[in-house]
Amino acid sequence: MKSRIGELIDAAGYKKKYIAKELxxxxxxxxxxxxxxxxxxxxxxxxxxxxxxxxxDDLYE
Structure with a gap:
């Protein structure tokens, strides 16, 4: 199963560091x-x- 997490984070305009902290x-x-x-x-x-x-479901292809 391929992850789309990276492209969704980028599309939403968030920094990966921010997402990691929020999670x-x-x-x-x-x-x-x-x-x-x-x-x-x-x-x-x-x-x-x-x-x-x-x-x-959108997080993965």
């Missing part, structure tokens, strides 16, 4: 989600989707 995760952890090396918990995915104004 209470390290920038490295966020980077891993963006690259598909790991995935957020369901709770973090819902919070990320809310911040970005998208559905959780």
């Amino acid at each position: 209470d995760v390290s920038p490295t952890q966020l980077s891993n989600w963006i690259s598909g090396r790991s995935y957020p918990t369901l709770e973090k995915a819902f919070k990320l989707a809310t911040i970005l104004g998208v559905k959780v």
Whole structure:
């Protein structure tokens, strides 16, 4: 499953550092989600989707 998190963050105009802080995760952890090396918990995915104004399904292709 390919992550669209990075492109959605960029499209929303947020800095990745800001998103990591809002989700209470390290920038490295966020980077891993963006690259598909790991995935957020369901709770973090819902919070990320809310911040970005998208559905959780939109975070992945």
